[in-house]
């Protein structure tokens with residue numbers, strides 16, 4: 001069965017307890033379960049990884065080159081800082097969806113710029129944890145059309 005890589009970056013392991021007024025109370029386990037069930041309904045298996053380390057995320061992206069059909073990523077704070085993460089995603093040339101739980105555009109100005117959005121196939125911002133399900137559905141459609 002075709003597969004998707006689900007990546008969550010720094011601090012997303014704290015989802016559910018971290019700033020619940022911003023990120024809500026759903027946990028990372030809830031995110032993984034939602035992505036797995038949404039993907040399964042569309043015929044994809046999911047490999048999920050959360051890391052607080054940029055290089056671990058980059059290595060995981062390299063490892064699915066030619067293997068996975070696409071990547072769903074919430075890069076956390078690396079969104080706003082990491083050229084290297086962007087280069088990894090463009091380097092493996094897999095379609096990917098960028099997800100943010102919070103509405104980054106309604107927050108501090110340093111969150112308004114993403115190093116990924118202009119090369120992402122799908123961007124979902126500010127829809128809470130359910131936004132991951134939309135990202136999977138839209139990414140699956142991109143993959144289907146390719």
Ligand SMILES: O=C1C[C@@](O)(C(=O)O)C[C@@H](O)[C@@H]1O
Pocket residue numbers: 010011012074075076077078079099100101102103104111
């Ligand atoms: O860690 C995060 C989470 C986030 O990616 C989100 O899901 O809303 C938004 C980022 O600005 C922040 O650094």
